Amino acid sequence: MNRTYDVVIAGGGVIGASCAYHLSRRQNLRIALIDAKRPGNATRASAGGLWAIGESVGLGCGVIFFRMMSAQRREAHGAAVAVDASTPHILPPAFFEFALQSNALYPQLHRELIVHHGMDFKFERTGLKYVIYDDEDRLYAEHIVSRIPHLADQLRWLDREALREAEPAVSHEAQGALEFLCDHQVSPFRLADAYTEGARQNGVDLYFNTNVTGVLRQGERVTGVRTAEQGTFHCGTLINAAGAWAAELSEQASGIRLPVKPVKGQILLTERMPKLLEGCLTTSDCYMAQKDNGEILIGSTTEDKGFDVSTTFPEVAGLVQGAIRCVPGLKDINLKRCWAGLRPGSPDELPILGPMAGVEGYLNACGHFRTGILTSAITGVMLEHLVHQEPLPLDITPFLADRFEAGLLKGVG
Protein backbone atom coordinates (compact mmCIF):
# COMPACT_ATOMS: atom_id res chain seq x y z
CA MET A 1 0.00 0.00 0.00
CA ASN A 2 1.21 3.55 -0.73
CA ARG A 3 0.67 6.26 1.85
CA THR A 4 1.47 9.95 1.48
CA TYR A 5 2.25 12.33 4.35
CA ASP A 6 3.77 15.76 4.86
CA VAL A 7 5.88 14.39 7.71
CA VAL A 8 6.91 10.85 8.61
CA ILE A 9 8.50 10.38 12.03
CA ALA A 10 10.57 7.21 12.39
CA GLY A 11 10.79 6.17 16.05
CA GLY A 12 7.98 6.50 18.58
CA GLY A 13 9.88 6.92 21.84
CA VAL A 14 9.50 10.11 23.83
CA ILE A 15 11.33 12.15 21.17
CA GLY A 16 9.34 10.97 18.16
CA ALA A 17 6.12 11.23 20.17
CA SER A 18 6.93 14.80 21.26
CA CYS A 19 7.69 15.80 17.67
CA ALA A 20 4.39 14.25 16.56
CA TYR A 21 2.45 16.03 19.29
CA HIS A 22 4.03 19.44 18.78
CA LEU A 23 3.66 19.28 14.99
CA SER A 24 0.05 18.11 15.30
CA ARG A 25 -1.11 21.08 17.37
CA ARG A 26 -1.60 23.23 14.27
CA GLN A 27 -3.54 20.48 12.51
CA ASN A 28 -2.32 21.61 9.09
CA LEU A 29 -0.05 18.67 8.26
CA ARG A 30 -0.59 15.00 7.52
CA ILE A 31 1.73 13.19 9.91
CA ALA A 32 2.63 9.53 10.43
CA LEU A 33 4.43 8.23 13.52
CA ILE A 34 6.07 4.87 12.84
CA ASP A 35 7.55 2.72 15.59
CA ALA A 36 8.60 -0.83 16.33
CA LYS A 37 9.59 -1.27 19.95
CA ARG A 38 13.06 -2.74 19.99
CA PRO A 39 14.52 -4.33 23.14
CA GLY A 40 16.17 -1.61 25.20
CA ASN A 41 14.17 1.34 23.83
CA ALA A 42 15.16 4.09 26.22
CA THR A 43 11.93 5.86 27.07
CA ARG A 44 10.40 2.96 28.94
CA ALA A 45 13.68 2.28 30.73
CA SER A 46 14.06 5.77 32.07
CA ALA A 47 13.71 7.27 35.55
CA GLY A 48 11.73 10.30 34.42
CA GLY A 49 13.97 12.89 36.02
CA LEU A 50 13.58 16.47 34.76
CA TRP A 51 16.93 17.26 36.28
CA ALA A 52 17.85 20.29 34.21
CA ILE A 53 20.68 21.50 36.43
CA GLY A 54 21.60 18.10 37.84
CA GLU A 55 22.06 16.65 34.35
CA SER A 56 23.94 19.72 33.12
CA VAL A 57 26.48 19.38 35.93
CA GLY A 58 26.88 15.63 35.58
CA LEU A 59 24.92 14.56 38.66
CA GLY A 60 21.33 13.92 37.77
CA CYS A 61 22.17 11.07 35.53
CA GLY A 62 23.10 8.41 38.05
CA VAL A 63 26.72 8.47 37.06
CA ILE A 64 28.52 5.94 39.14
CA PHE A 65 31.54 7.66 40.55
CA PHE A 66 33.66 4.61 41.13
CA ARG A 67 36.06 5.44 38.31
CA MET A 68 36.31 9.14 38.76
CA MET A 69 37.47 10.18 42.15
CA SER A 70 40.91 11.34 41.12
CA ALA A 71 39.58 12.94 37.91
CA GLN A 72 36.97 14.81 39.94
CA ARG A 73 39.58 16.12 42.32
CA ARG A 74 41.72 17.31 39.45
CA GLU A 75 38.83 18.96 37.59
CA ALA A 76 37.71 20.70 40.76
CA HIS A 77 41.20 22.13 41.02
CA GLY A 78 41.02 23.37 37.46
CA ALA A 79 43.38 20.81 35.93
CA ALA A 80 42.65 19.40 32.50
CA VAL A 81 41.10 15.97 32.83
CA ALA A 82 40.03 13.51 30.23
CA VAL A 83 36.36 12.95 30.97
CA ASP A 84 34.05 10.45 29.38
CA ALA A 85 30.37 9.67 29.72
CA SER A 86 30.87 7.86 33.01
CA THR A 87 32.76 10.65 34.76
CA PRO A 88 30.66 13.54 36.03
CA HIS A 89 31.50 16.78 34.27
CA ILE A 90 29.86 20.06 33.46
CA LEU A 91 28.26 20.32 30.04
CA PRO A 92 28.63 23.39 27.78
CA PRO A 93 26.38 26.49 28.21
CA ALA A 94 24.35 25.55 25.12
CA PHE A 95 23.20 22.39 26.89
CA PHE A 96 22.19 24.31 30.05
CA GLU A 97 20.08 26.63 27.92
CA PHE A 98 18.50 23.72 26.06
CA ALA A 99 17.75 21.81 29.28
CA LEU A 100 16.44 24.80 31.20
CA GLN A 101 14.20 26.00 28.37
CA SER A 102 12.77 22.51 28.06
CA ASN A 103 12.26 22.21 31.80
CA ALA A 104 10.32 25.47 31.84
CA LEU A 105 7.80 24.05 29.35
CA TYR A 106 6.55 21.21 31.56
CA PRO A 107 4.05 22.93 33.87
CA GLN A 108 2.08 24.28 30.90
CA LEU A 109 2.50 21.06 28.89
CA HIS A 110 1.21 19.09 31.86
CA ARG A 111 -1.95 21.23 32.09
CA GLU A 112 -2.44 21.21 28.32
CA LEU A 113 -2.27 17.44 27.97
CA ILE A 114 -4.68 16.92 30.87
CA VAL A 115 -7.17 19.56 29.78
CA HIS A 116 -7.19 18.91 26.03
CA HIS A 117 -6.35 15.20 25.89
CA GLY A 118 -7.14 13.67 29.29
CA MET A 119 -3.54 12.48 29.74
CA ASP A 120 -1.65 13.04 33.00
CA PHE A 121 2.10 12.39 32.89
CA LYS A 122 2.44 12.96 36.64
CA PHE A 123 4.58 16.07 36.79
CA GLU A 124 5.81 16.36 40.39
CA ARG A 125 7.77 19.26 41.89
CA THR A 126 10.28 17.28 43.89
CA GLY A 127 13.65 19.04 43.54
CA LEU A 128 16.86 17.00 43.32
CA LYS A 129 19.31 16.73 46.24
CA TYR A 130 22.94 15.81 45.71
CA VAL A 131 23.70 14.00 48.98
CA ILE A 132 27.19 14.70 50.30
CA TYR A 133 28.99 11.97 52.24
CA ASP A 134 32.57 13.20 52.32
CA ASP A 135 35.09 15.82 51.25
CA GLU A 136 35.24 14.52 47.68
CA ASP A 137 31.49 15.04 47.29
CA ARG A 138 31.66 18.46 48.91
CA LEU A 139 34.49 19.49 46.63
CA TYR A 140 32.49 18.57 43.56
CA ALA A 141 29.42 20.40 44.94
CA GLU A 142 31.52 23.52 45.52
CA HIS A 143 32.92 23.18 42.03
CA ILE A 144 29.37 23.13 40.63
CA VAL A 145 28.35 26.22 42.60
CA SER A 146 31.42 28.11 41.40
CA ARG A 147 30.72 27.22 37.76
CA ILE A 148 27.08 28.37 37.63
CA PRO A 149 26.83 31.67 39.53
CA HIS A 150 23.99 32.76 37.23
CA LEU A 151 21.87 29.91 38.61
CA ALA A 152 22.57 30.63 42.27
CA ASP A 153 18.87 31.22 43.00
CA GLN A 154 18.14 27.62 41.93
CA LEU A 155 20.70 26.14 44.36
CA ARG A 156 20.35 25.56 48.09
CA TRP A 157 22.90 24.18 50.54
CA LEU A 158 21.46 21.92 53.22
CA ASP A 159 23.63 21.24 56.25
CA ARG A 160 23.35 17.95 58.15
CA GLU A 161 20.36 19.10 60.23
CA ALA A 162 18.54 20.73 57.34
CA LEU A 163 18.96 17.57 55.27
CA ARG A 164 17.67 15.43 58.13
CA GLU A 165 14.63 17.66 58.41
CA ALA A 166 13.98 17.67 54.68
CA GLU A 167 14.69 13.96 54.13
CA PRO A 168 14.31 12.05 57.41
CA ALA A 169 15.00 8.70 55.69
CA VAL A 170 18.50 9.68 54.56
CA SER A 171 21.43 8.09 56.40
CA HIS A 172 23.16 9.88 59.28
CA GLU A 173 26.36 9.30 57.32
CA ALA A 174 25.32 12.19 55.03
CA GLN A 175 26.98 15.51 55.90
CA GLY A 176 24.45 17.58 53.94
CA ALA A 177 23.28 18.17 50.39
CA LEU A 178 23.26 20.59 47.51
CA GLU A 179 19.70 20.93 46.23
CA PHE A 180 18.70 21.87 42.67
CA LEU A 181 15.38 23.56 43.22
CA CYS A 182 14.04 23.51 39.66
CA ASP A 183 14.79 19.83 38.99
CA HIS A 184 11.58 17.82 39.15
CA GLN A 185 10.21 14.53 37.79
CA VAL A 186 7.54 12.91 35.63
CA SER A 187 6.46 9.40 34.76
CA PRO A 188 8.47 8.74 31.59
CA PHE A 189 6.11 6.22 30.00
CA ARG A 190 3.10 8.35 30.81
CA LEU A 191 4.86 11.31 29.20
CA ALA A 192 5.46 9.35 25.99
CA ASP A 193 1.89 8.01 26.11
CA ALA A 194 0.51 11.52 26.67
CA TYR A 195 2.37 12.94 23.66
CA THR A 196 1.29 9.96 21.55
CA GLU A 197 -2.35 10.10 22.55
CA GLY A 198 -2.42 13.90 22.13
CA ALA A 199 -0.95 13.48 18.66
CA ARG A 200 -3.48 10.76 17.81
CA GLN A 201 -6.38 12.96 18.95
CA ASN A 202 -4.97 15.77 16.79
CA GLY A 203 -5.06 13.52 13.72
CA VAL A 204 -1.62 11.89 13.57
CA ASP A 205 -1.70 8.37 12.13
CA LEU A 206 0.10 5.88 14.38
CA TYR A 207 1.81 2.82 12.93
CA PHE A 208 3.05 0.60 15.74
CA ASN A 209 4.87 -2.71 15.31
CA THR A 210 6.11 -1.25 12.06
CA ASN A 211 9.80 -1.35 11.13
CA VAL A 212 11.32 1.23 8.84
CA THR A 213 13.60 -0.87 6.67
CA GLY A 214 14.74 1.61 4.05
CA VAL A 215 14.60 5.23 2.93
CA LEU A 216 13.44 6.39 -0.52
CA ARG A 217 15.43 9.13 -2.25
CA GLN A 218 15.30 11.14 -5.45
CA GLY A 219 18.68 12.74 -5.95
CA GLU A 220 19.51 14.58 -2.75
CA ARG A 221 15.93 14.56 -1.51
CA VAL A 222 14.40 12.01 0.86
CA THR A 223 10.95 11.15 -0.45
CA GLY A 224 9.73 8.44 1.91
CA VAL A 225 10.40 5.20 3.75
CA ARG A 226 9.86 1.50 3.21
CA THR A 227 8.45 -0.56 6.03
CA ALA A 228 8.36 -4.31 6.54
CA GLU A 229 4.73 -4.44 7.64
CA GLN A 230 2.89 -1.48 6.01
CA GLY A 231 4.55 -0.97 2.65
CA THR A 232 5.80 2.37 1.39
CA PHE A 233 5.25 5.82 2.88
CA HIS A 234 5.90 8.98 0.83
CA CYS A 235 6.66 12.19 2.65
CA GLY A 236 7.89 15.77 2.35
CA THR A 237 10.03 15.46 5.49
CA LEU A 238 11.42 12.45 7.34
CA ILE A 239 12.31 12.95 11.02
CA ASN A 240 14.88 10.55 12.42
CA ALA A 241 13.81 9.87 16.02
CA ALA A 242 15.11 6.32 16.10
CA GLY A 243 16.92 6.60 19.46
CA ALA A 244 19.94 4.31 19.80
CA TRP A 245 19.21 3.04 16.26
CA ALA A 246 19.45 6.48 14.64
CA ALA A 247 22.81 5.81 12.95
CA GLU A 248 21.25 3.04 10.88
CA LEU A 249 18.44 5.32 9.68
CA SER A 250 20.72 8.28 8.94
CA GLU A 251 22.90 6.01 6.85
CA GLN A 252 19.86 4.92 4.84
CA ALA A 253 18.72 8.53 4.43
CA SER A 254 21.95 10.35 3.72
CA GLY A 255 24.76 7.87 3.27
CA ILE A 256 26.26 9.29 6.45
CA ARG A 257 26.30 7.28 9.66
CA LEU A 258 25.63 9.60 12.61
CA PRO A 259 27.84 8.94 15.64
CA VAL A 260 24.94 7.76 17.81
CA LYS A 261 25.60 4.64 19.81
CA PRO A 262 23.77 2.75 22.54
CA VAL A 263 24.86 3.42 26.12
CA LYS A 264 23.40 0.85 28.46
CA GLY A 265 21.78 1.84 31.75
CA GLN A 266 20.55 -0.67 34.32
CA ILE A 267 17.87 0.46 36.74
CA LEU A 268 15.87 -1.09 39.61
CA LEU A 269 12.33 -0.66 40.89
CA THR A 270 11.13 -1.33 44.43
CA GLU A 271 7.68 -2.36 45.49
CA ARG A 272 5.27 0.40 46.43
CA MET A 273 5.71 1.94 49.85
CA PRO A 274 4.41 4.89 51.81
CA LYS A 275 6.21 8.15 51.10
CA LEU A 276 9.86 7.67 52.08
CA LEU A 277 11.54 10.36 49.97
CA GLU A 278 10.34 13.94 49.81
CA GLY A 279 12.40 14.68 46.69
CA CYS A 280 14.72 12.94 44.24
CA LEU A 281 18.18 12.09 45.55
CA THR A 282 21.48 11.63 43.78
CA THR A 283 24.70 10.39 45.35
CA SER A 284 28.12 9.27 44.24
CA ASP A 285 26.69 5.72 43.98
CA CYS A 286 23.23 6.04 42.46
CA TYR A 287 20.08 8.15 42.24
CA MET A 288 16.63 7.51 43.68
CA ALA A 289 13.24 8.80 42.65
CA GLN A 290 10.06 7.82 44.45
CA LYS A 291 7.23 7.98 41.94
CA ASP A 292 3.67 9.10 42.55
CA ASN A 293 2.54 5.48 43.11
CA GLY A 294 5.09 4.88 45.89
CA GLU A 295 7.60 2.80 43.90
CA ILE A 296 11.23 3.91 44.03
CA LEU A 297 13.45 3.86 40.95
CA ILE A 298 17.13 3.30 41.68
CA GLY A 299 19.49 4.03 38.82
CA SER A 300 21.64 3.68 36.98
CA THR A 301 24.74 2.39 35.27
CA THR A 302 26.56 3.84 32.25
CA GLU A 303 27.93 0.96 30.18
CA ASP A 304 29.43 0.60 26.74
CA LYS A 305 28.02 -2.83 25.82
CA GLY A 306 26.53 -2.33 22.38
CA PHE A 307 22.90 -3.42 22.11
CA ASP A 308 23.14 -5.80 25.09
CA VAL A 309 20.20 -5.35 27.48
CA SER A 310 20.96 -8.02 30.06
CA THR A 311 20.80 -7.20 33.76
CA THR A 312 23.91 -8.24 35.63
CA PHE A 313 24.51 -9.12 39.26
CA PRO A 314 27.52 -6.87 40.07
CA GLU A 315 25.83 -3.77 38.64
CA VAL A 316 22.47 -4.51 40.30
CA ALA A 317 24.25 -5.24 43.60
CA GLY A 318 26.20 -1.98 43.31
CA LEU A 319 23.01 0.03 42.86
CA VAL A 320 21.34 -1.76 45.79
CA GLN A 321 24.31 -1.08 48.06
CA GLY A 322 24.39 2.56 47.00
CA ALA A 323 20.68 2.94 47.69
CA ILE A 324 20.87 1.33 51.14
CA ARG A 325 23.88 3.44 52.03
CA CYS A 326 21.84 6.56 51.36
CA VAL A 327 18.46 5.36 52.63
CA PRO A 328 19.06 2.55 55.15
CA GLY A 329 15.33 1.79 55.45
CA LEU A 330 15.44 0.32 51.95
CA LYS A 331 17.14 -2.81 53.29
CA ASP A 332 13.71 -4.15 54.31
CA ILE A 333 12.05 -3.40 50.99
CA ASN A 334 11.55 -5.84 48.11
CA LEU A 335 12.79 -5.21 44.62
CA LYS A 336 10.04 -5.62 42.08
CA ARG A 337 11.93 -5.49 38.79
CA CYS A 338 15.20 -4.53 37.19
CA TRP A 339 15.89 -3.83 33.54
CA ALA A 340 18.31 -2.17 31.15
CA GLY A 341 17.74 0.49 28.51
CA LEU A 342 19.84 1.92 25.70
CA ARG A 343 20.46 5.64 25.83
CA PRO A 344 21.11 7.15 22.41
CA GLY A 345 24.61 8.43 23.14
CA SER A 346 26.45 11.06 21.12
CA PRO A 347 30.19 11.80 21.37
CA ASP A 348 29.76 15.18 23.12
CA GLU A 349 26.55 14.19 24.99
CA LEU A 350 24.50 16.82 23.14
CA PRO A 351 21.51 15.84 21.02
CA ILE A 352 21.73 15.89 17.24
CA LEU A 353 19.01 18.07 15.76
CA GLY A 354 18.01 19.53 12.43
CA PRO A 355 19.12 19.19 8.84
CA MET A 356 22.24 17.59 7.42
CA ALA A 357 24.35 18.89 4.57
CA GLY A 358 23.73 17.09 1.29
CA VAL A 359 20.26 15.76 2.07
CA GLU A 360 16.91 17.53 1.76
CA GLY A 361 13.60 16.53 3.31
CA TYR A 362 15.36 15.01 6.32
CA LEU A 363 15.75 16.22 9.94
CA ASN A 364 17.54 14.69 12.91
CA ALA A 365 15.92 14.43 16.33
CA CYS A 366 18.24 11.98 18.02
CA GLY A 367 21.27 11.51 20.29
CA HIS A 368 19.48 12.66 23.47
CA PHE A 369 21.63 10.38 25.62
CA ARG A 370 20.75 10.75 29.34
CA THR A 371 18.20 13.54 29.03
CA GLY A 372 15.64 12.69 26.39
CA ILE A 373 12.76 12.82 28.87
CA LEU A 374 13.82 16.24 30.11
CA THR A 375 14.61 17.63 26.66
CA SER A 376 11.74 16.05 24.73
CA ALA A 377 9.60 19.18 25.12
CA ILE A 378 12.07 21.65 23.60
CA THR A 379 13.00 19.08 20.94
CA GLY A 380 9.36 18.90 19.85
CA VAL A 381 9.17 22.70 19.73
CA MET A 382 12.42 22.96 17.74
CA LEU A 383 11.32 20.33 15.20
CA GLU A 384 7.94 22.00 14.83
CA HIS A 385 9.67 25.27 13.90
CA LEU A 386 12.20 23.54 11.66
CA VAL A 387 9.47 21.82 9.66
CA HIS A 388 7.64 25.14 9.27
CA GLN A 389 10.92 26.93 8.49
CA GLU A 390 10.33 29.43 11.28
CA PRO A 391 12.79 31.17 13.65
CA LEU A 392 13.92 28.85 16.45
CA PRO A 393 13.73 29.56 20.19
CA LEU A 394 17.40 28.52 20.51
CA ASP A 395 20.52 28.64 18.37
CA ILE A 396 20.65 25.22 16.73
CA THR A 397 24.33 25.42 15.72
CA PRO A 398 25.70 23.43 18.71
CA PHE A 399 23.23 20.65 17.93
CA LEU A 400 23.73 20.24 14.18
CA ALA A 401 25.29 17.00 12.93
CA ASP A 402 27.81 19.06 11.01
CA ARG A 403 29.58 19.90 14.29
CA PHE A 404 31.26 16.51 14.24
CA GLU A 405 34.57 16.08 12.48
CA ALA A 406 34.42 14.25 9.19
CA GLY A 407 36.05 11.22 10.85
CA LEU A 408 33.06 10.83 13.19
CA LEU A 409 30.51 11.16 10.39
CA LYS A 410 31.26 8.03 8.47
CA GLY A 411 30.21 8.24 4.85
CA VAL A 412 29.22 4.95 3.34
CA GLY A 413 29.32 5.99 -0.28
Ligand SMILES: Cc1cc2nc3c(=O)[nH]c(=O)nc-3n(C[C@H](O)[C@H](O)[C@H](O)COP(=O)(O)OP(=O)(O)OC[C@H]3O[C@@H](n4cnc5c(N)ncnc54)[C@H](O)[C@@H]3O)c2cc1C
Ligand atom coordinates in the same frame (compact mmCIF):
# COMPACT_ATOMS: atom_id res chain seq x y z
C1 LIG B 1 18.25 3.66 32.74
C2 LIG B 1 17.93 4.96 32.08
C3 LIG B 1 17.51 6.02 32.86
C4 LIG B 1 17.23 7.26 32.25
N1 LIG B 1 16.78 8.29 33.04
C5 LIG B 1 16.48 9.48 32.46
C6 LIG B 1 15.97 10.53 33.25
O1 LIG B 1 15.78 10.40 34.46
N2 LIG B 1 15.66 11.71 32.63
C7 LIG B 1 15.86 11.91 31.28
O2 LIG B 1 15.60 13.00 30.79
N3 LIG B 1 16.32 10.90 30.51
C8 LIG B 1 16.64 9.71 31.07
N4 LIG B 1 17.13 8.69 30.31
C9 LIG B 1 17.38 8.95 28.88
C10 LIG B 1 16.11 8.89 28.09
O3 LIG B 1 15.39 7.74 28.43
C11 LIG B 1 16.45 8.91 26.59
O4 LIG B 1 17.29 10.00 26.26
C12 LIG B 1 15.18 9.02 25.75
O5 LIG B 1 14.23 8.06 26.15
C13 LIG B 1 15.49 8.87 24.28
O6 LIG B 1 14.27 8.83 23.60
P1 LIG B 1 14.19 8.42 22.08
O7 LIG B 1 12.78 8.58 21.67
O8 LIG B 1 15.26 9.12 21.33
O9 LIG B 1 14.64 6.88 22.07
P2 LIG B 1 13.76 5.58 22.39
O10 LIG B 1 12.92 5.78 23.58
O11 LIG B 1 14.72 4.43 22.41
O12 LIG B 1 12.80 5.48 21.16
C14 LIG B 1 13.26 5.18 19.87
C15 LIG B 1 12.23 4.26 19.25
O13 LIG B 1 12.50 4.10 17.87
C16 LIG B 1 12.30 2.74 17.55
N5 LIG B 1 13.02 2.46 16.31
C17 LIG B 1 14.35 2.51 16.09
N6 LIG B 1 14.62 2.22 14.81
C18 LIG B 1 13.43 2.00 14.21
C19 LIG B 1 13.06 1.65 12.88
N7 LIG B 1 13.97 1.48 11.93
N8 LIG B 1 11.76 1.46 12.60
C20 LIG B 1 10.81 1.64 13.57
N9 LIG B 1 11.10 1.96 14.84
C21 LIG B 1 12.40 2.15 15.15
C22 LIG B 1 12.84 2.02 18.77
O14 LIG B 1 12.48 0.68 18.85
C23 LIG B 1 12.25 2.87 19.87
O15 LIG B 1 10.93 2.45 20.18
C24 LIG B 1 17.38 7.42 30.85
C25 LIG B 1 17.77 6.34 30.08
C26 LIG B 1 18.05 5.12 30.68
C27 LIG B 1 18.44 3.96 29.82
